[in-house]
Amino acid sequence: MKKALLLATLMLGVAEAERVYRVKAGDTLWSVAQSHGTTVQSVLALNGLANATIRVGEVLRLPGTTVTSPREIPATPPAASAVFQRGQAAYYGGRRDHRTPMTAAHLTLPFGTWVRVTHARTGRSVMVMINDRGPFGIRSRVIDLSTSAARVLGMQSEGVAPVTLTVMSRP
Incomplete structure (x- = not known):
């Protein structure tokens, strides 16, 4: 019984850590990821998307995170990015x-x-x-x-x- 309760608590914690977002007009995958403190790659992976094309009204799953604003995003740029x-x-x-x-x-x-x-x-x-x-x-x-x-x-x-x-x- 204790194991089942512990497992249910863990599952509930995981469910609460995941959020969803409904795409609005003018949104880009980058802007959605940035405003939710995550990366484009993690949103793509979590939603099983092959490319960064999103549609208005689409619901995206977002990973739970402790990052709450753009200023808290790590300073290290993605490996594919180069200094402009x-x-x-x-x-x-x-x-x-x-x-x-x-x-x-x-x-x-x-x-x-x-x-x-x-x-x-x-x-x-x-x-x-x-x-x-x-x-x-x-x-x-x-x-x-x-x-x-x-x-x-x-x-x-x-x-x-x-x-x-x-x-x-x-x-």
Whole structure:
């Protein structure tokens, strides 16, 4: 009897650890994974999907996780990702976006591109969405970050910090 109760408790714990999400218009697999603190690969594997194509209304199973926000995603980029650009980052008020406070300005990347910005000295990183153009005037600056993103990187007291950019997904 005790074994059965223990087994039922364990099963209930596992069931609670798994969550579901109904895909909305404008969602990408990357944005769903990021907002739920997991990876695209784990969502693909858990749902038995062969590619990253999702449809509005589809219900996705999501793994349980202790990650609660994009700033807690580990700094190590996936093995397939390569550094896109190196240079200096500055921060500004940022252009507001209803999808995330973690936004940035870049001169050439398409709007809606998700980029991992890694502070070269500390190794801290943050995922930002490109939704503005800039920086202008200083060639060494490759990205302007929103205040929220700069706070996560710990660069507010520096003002300008050395960074690497890794493109994680394009629109």
